[in-house]
Amino acid sequence: MADLSYLVAVRESYDTVAAAYADIVPPPARLDPVSRGMLEAFAEVVGNARLGAVADVGCGPGKVTAYLDERGVGDVLGVDLSAAMVGQARRAYPRLPFVVGSMTALPVADGTLGGVLAYYSTHHTPPEELPTVFGEFHRALAPGGQLMLAGHVGDRDGDGERLRPTEAYCGLPVSYTSYLLPPERIAELLRRAGFVLTARLTQEPGEGARRRSGTFFARKPDGS
Numbered sequence: 760m761a762d763l764s765y766l767v768a769v770r771e772s773y774d775t776v777a778a779a780y781a782d783i784v785p786p787p788a789r790l791d792p793v794s795r796g797m798l799e800a801f802a803e804v805v806g807n808a809r810l811g812a813v814a815d816v817g818c819g820p821g822k823v824t825a826y827l828d829e830r831g832v833g834d835v836l837g838v839d840l841s842a843a844m845v846g847q848a849r850r851a852y853p854r855l856p857f858v859v860g861s862m863t864a865l866p867v868a869d870g871t872l873g874g875v876l877a878y879y880s881t882h883h884t885p886p887e888e889l890p891t892v893f894g895e896f897h898r899a900l901a902p903g904g905q906l907m908l909a910g911h912v913g914d915r916d917g918d919g920e921r922l923r924p925t926e927a928y929c930g931l932p933v934s935y936t937s938y939l940l941p942p943e944r945i946a947e948l949l950r951r952a953g954f955v956l957t958a959r960l961t962q963e964p965g966e967g968a969r970r971r972s973g974t975f976f977a978r979k980p981d982g983s
């Protein structure tokens with residue numbers, strides 16, 4: 760049985776920081792070229808395939824959702840646990856649909872999404888709950904649908920590092936945990952959820968990034 764109690768801390772923390780986050784975190788157009796290139800590649804793949812709407816899961820203030828929309832991927836949907844984040848997104852992009860919801864139970868029917876983007880949004884999920892989340896991504900995607908997952912990764916084996924910051928985004932109080940899993944562990948969990956891993960990139964700290972990050976492209980096989 761899944762233990763979803765961690766979601767309370769995640770929701771409360773992002774409700775607290777939502778306005779500051781929207782001010783501070785730059786839009787995709789101001790990302791480093793490699794990160795932007797990965798988003799661009801995802802937009803091209805899902806935009807060409809057109810298998811269904813593209814969900815930005817853990818969309819925060821919606822800047823990445825809007826970027827995908829501008830790239831012409833077709834219908835987009837932003838989903839976030841934090842009502843304050845969804846409020847920010849709706850105010851900034853009133854034309855686009857944003858809903859409060861969790862990646863542990865996505866508010867979409869089976870096999871209906873052409874793409875799922877999880878952009879820096881899965882690292883608060885305890886490793887033992889990631890099979891539930893990756894299973895949801897797989898359930899929601901149409902056969903042939905594309906997942907892009909990007910986020911902080913660790914370099915220790917096993918469950919990697921755990922961070923328990925008490926403040927973030929200019930000193931605001933937070934109570935979530937960040938789990939920095941090694942890239943191979945994330946890749947293995949995606950495979951176990953039924954995905955075919957098609958590409959993987961690791962970016963090292965420096966050049967503006969404080970932490971190591973990983974980007975994974977994975978496809979739900981046809982006929983599954």
Ligand SMILES: C[S@@+](CC[C@H](N)C(=O)[O-])C[C@H]1O[C@@H](n2cnc3c(N)ncnc32)[C@H](O)[C@@H]1O
Binds near residue numbers: 840844
């Ligand atoms: C670091 S922010 C990233 C926001 C956005 N993807 C971006 O790149 O600007 C992480 C977001 O993931 C959301 N999140 C974390 N766990 C979630 C879950 N289980 N379901 C939905 N959203 C979640 C948080 O509420 C927060 O808005």
